[in-house]
Amino acid sequence: MIHNRMLLLPGNEVTAITETVQEPQLEERNPDDCLYGPFEVTFENNYQIRVWVINSDPPVIQSALYDQSGELLDGPVVAETAELDQDYVFIDGPDQYEMRISRAANTVITDDELTTYVEAGGGHCPCCGCDDIHHSSFQVDGQQASRGTECLNCGANWKDIFQLQTVSRDAEDFRAPTRNVRRPS
Numbered sequence: 001m002i003h004n005r006m007l008l009l010p011g012n013e014v015t016a017i018t019e020t021v022q023e024p025q026l027e028e029r030n031p032d033d034c035l036y037g038p039f040e041v042t043f044e045n046n047y048q049i050r051v052w053v054i055n056s057d058p059p060v061i062q063s064a065l066y067d068q069s070g071e072l073l074d075g076p077v078v079a080e081t082a083e084l085d086q087d088y089v090f091i092d093g094p095d096q097y098e099m100r101i102s103r104a105a106n107t108v109i110t111d112d113e114l115t116t117y118v119e120a121g122g123g124h125c126p127c128c129g130c131d132d133i134h135h136s137s138f139q140v141d142g143q144q145a146s147r148g149t150e151c152l153n154c155g156a157n158w159k160d161i162f163q164l165q166t167v168s169r170d171a172e173d174f175r176a177p178t179r180n181v182r183r184p185s
Contacts, residue, residue, distance in 0.1 A: 004099070025057035132153050
């Protein structure tokens with residue numbers, strides 16, 4: 001079975017880490033000090049992949065797989081590149097665990113992302129595309145209703161806004177008044 005998770009980190013943090021890994025060992029820090037991290041994801045069975053940067057010469061990115069009790073199963077493995085934003089893959093028996101670190105470069109939804117999200121009916125996260133989202137209760141204010149929404153995959157939060165457009169006149173949706181009333185002028 002393949003288990004995968006994505007971890008979004010601020011783009012400037014990823015850039016700083018990548019630049020650190022491309023430089024010589026930091027003299028003011030002890031060898032083998034953890035410079036960044038650990039960055040971790042937890043899977044459904046509580047296994048974890050952790051990624052961190054070690055002060056070696058040059059600094060390196062290491063990753064490891066841990067079981068539900070925190071015991072080391074595989075690793076630490078030294079990354080082959082200085083790029084933090086990559087895939088980290090471990091195999092334990094028939095199971096494969098994948099962690100992808102990606103840059104969360106956008107702090108706002110672009111017009112194209114917004115259009116795609118609205119046209120699709122809001123059934124997925126506009127940031128990572130995952131359909132594992134949670135909606136809060138509706139809040140109504142005049143002709144507008146809104147609800148908070150959260151992506152359970154990447155942690156993005158946003159507010160869906162709904163506008164009154166019309167009233168359904170279908171027989172099953174509309175019932176005529178039961179009392180004599182005067183129509184508004």
